[in-house]
Amino acid sequence: MREKIEIGIREAIPTDAKALLNCLEKTALQTGFMTMGEEGSGLTVEEESRYIAKLYDSPNNCLIVALLDDKIIGMASIHASDKPKINHIGELGIVVDKEYWGFKIGTELLEEVLRWAEDSETINRIELKVQQRNERAIHLYEKYGFELEGVMQRGVRDDGEFLPVCMMSKLI
Structure with missing residues (x-):
């Protein structure tokens, strides 16, 4: 059993953009499990910041971050369409820096994003x-x-x- 670490979990904010992109690009190189590789996200910090800001107005999209002190070490997201026929379906994504595997961070992120989905008035199906x-x-x-x-x-x-x-998938 690994030692326990104290992390914070909260919604991402626009000023997290650079740290989020850094975390994504680092984790993309740690395993072959992500669809992104060494090519990176292709997003600028400004584009990522605008994307995060738009999430606050969305009833069916969220981005949650896991922090150790002030460093982003993981994230979970639900991404859904704005098209009325499919806006109830959210796609789940979770990533944790490999250095912090074994600390139950993925579990905490999943629990938080599922709570968000259950409180949502729109999401009732999660796919991954x-x-x-x-x-x-x-x-x-x-x-x-x-x-x-x-x-x-x-x-x-x-x-x-x-x-x-x-x-x-999971029905909510």
């Missing part, structure tokens, strides 16, 4: 895609009621190898 080889993440999602809906063969390519991706 996770590489089949990411057994830790799949176990976490199943523990919180996500169910496997299908497996996309050749759902992602990492280092030239095609890998299967699980499609999971």
Whole structure:
């Protein structure tokens, strides 16, 4: 068992933009589990800041950050469309700096984003895609009621190898 660390969890704010992009780009290089790689996000700090600011006006999108002191070490998001026929479906994404794996940060982020979704008056279905080889993440999602809906063969390519991706969902 690892030592316990105290983290803070809160909604992202526009001034987090640079730290968020840094965290994303760092974690993208730590494993092959993310769809982003060394190419980075392609976003400027200003673009990310504007995106975060728009989230406050959205009833079906959120971005939560995990902080150790003032450093962003993880994040969770729900992203949904503004189209009326599908605005009830949120896509979940979670990322934690590998240096902090084993501290239950992913669990805390998932719990917080699920609370947000349950309080939302719009979201009633959460979907996610996770590489089949990411057994830790799949176990976490199943523990919180996500169910496997299908497996996309050749759902992602990492280092030239095609890998299967699980499609999971949870009804709220």
